[in-house]
Amino acid sequence: MPGASADTHVTVVANTADDWWIHGLKVCPDLDTVMYTLGEGIDVERGWGRSEETWSAKTELEAYGVEPTWFGLGDRDIATHLVRTQMLEAGFGLSQVTEALSRRWLEPLHGDRVRLLPMSDDRVETHVAIADPDSASGRRVVHFQEYWVRLRAEVPAEAVLVVGQDSSTPGPGVLDAIAGADLVVLPPSNPVVSVGTILGVPGIRDAVRATAAPVVGLSPIVGASHVHGMARQLLTSIGVEVSAAAVGIHYGARSRGGVLDGWLVDSRDADQLPRLEEAGIAARAVPLMMTDHDATAAMAAAAVALVPGNV
Numbered sequence: 001m002p003g004a005s006a007d008t009h010v011t012v013v014a015n016t017a018d019d020w021w022i023h024g025l026k027v028c029p030d031l032d033t034v035m036y037t038l039g040e041g042i043d044v045e046r047g048w049g050r051s052e053e054t055w056s057a058k059t060e061l062e063a064y065g066v067e068p069t070w071f072g073l074g075d076r077d078i079a080t081h082l083v084r085t086q087m088l089e090a091g092f093g094l095s096q097v098t099e100a101l102s103r104r105w106l107e108p109l110h111g112d113r114v115r116l117l118p119m120s121d122d123r124v125e126t127h128v129a130i131a132d133p134d135s136a137s138g139r140r141v142v143h144f145q146e147y148w149v150r151l152r153a154e155v156p157a158e159a160v161l162v163v164g165q166d167s168s169t170p171g172p173g174v175l176d177a178i179a180g181a182d183l184v185v186l187p188p189s190n191p192v193v194s195v196g197t198i199l200g201v202p203g204i205r206d207a208v209r210a211t212a213a214p215v216v217g218l219s220p221i222v223g224a225s226h227v228h229g230m231a232r233q234l235l236t237s238i239g240v241e242v243s244a245a246a247v248g249i250h251y252g253a254r255s256r257g258g259v260l261d262g263w264l265v266d267s268r269d270a271d272q273l274p275r276l277e278e279a280g281i282a283a284r285a286v287p288l289m290m291t292d293h294d295a296t297a298a299m300a301a302a303a304v305a306l307v308p309g310n311v
């Protein structure tokens, strides 16, 4: 991992609310994106799926007229979903499946120093309510993938509904990892449908609030836009302004009932630091674009340096 010394142990808790069943297969985009990235099997350009991918199965499904055609599973990627689906159907939990898949992707490169955990083994799915003049209620609810991929998050999100979350429990190891960490990092991901859904699993937000480790977040908003685009509609749907400071303040200071001790914003958002300090959050402006490994390592180092702790 960039910036990690040989004896650093990293546990990644991944969002599973983007997951869905398609063509009879359980697909877990965020788990797979982390696994393929850290396992050096990701398509770097696309940011999801396998490198050197081919698309024969997708073309064949299209020839049968099978929907949805707007969501493509690559031939190499399909092997992951086949293994996962078979294991789930045999009765294994998602965390056990993830551990098995990680033996191929993470162990050879990182040994036991990198661990990937689903936020929950329970089925939790983000759905988005959008306006639909053709329906009696005036609205329609679509799965997050339909909102994100087919609609490209271009239509306003009236509400974000995380189905199954209230009755879900944290995955095995998640609460212990947070309680035992030397540093907890909230990544520069979507505050509504990635970090928000993880913190929303009953027990996880409280564990972050209670850990002895410093909790530092990195802003996903740089300037007036989201680094990965498309967050505007989702932030607006929860009434949060699209700015680095507003997202930090949305998470809130731990000293005032929130989850953050520190918040990193991009250098070009340095003018927002006073707002964050006023909200009780230690803040600093540093370059926040993950352009390459060195830039990412510098961001990690800045996160470690931000808040005093026993790291």
Ligand code: FO1
Binding pocket: 018, 027, 028, 029, 030, 032, 033, 048, 049, 070, 071, 072, 073, 074, 077, 145, 148, 149
């Ligand atoms: N994103 C797309 O824009 N189009 C796709 O066809 C697509 C397929 C896909 C298959 C497997 C997978 O793990 C991810 C995939 N993604 C695709 C990415 C994914 O939908 C989203 O980017 C994430 O869910 C958002 O984190």
Ligand code: CA
Binding pocket: 015, 018, 030, 193, 194
């Ligand atoms: Ca995601």
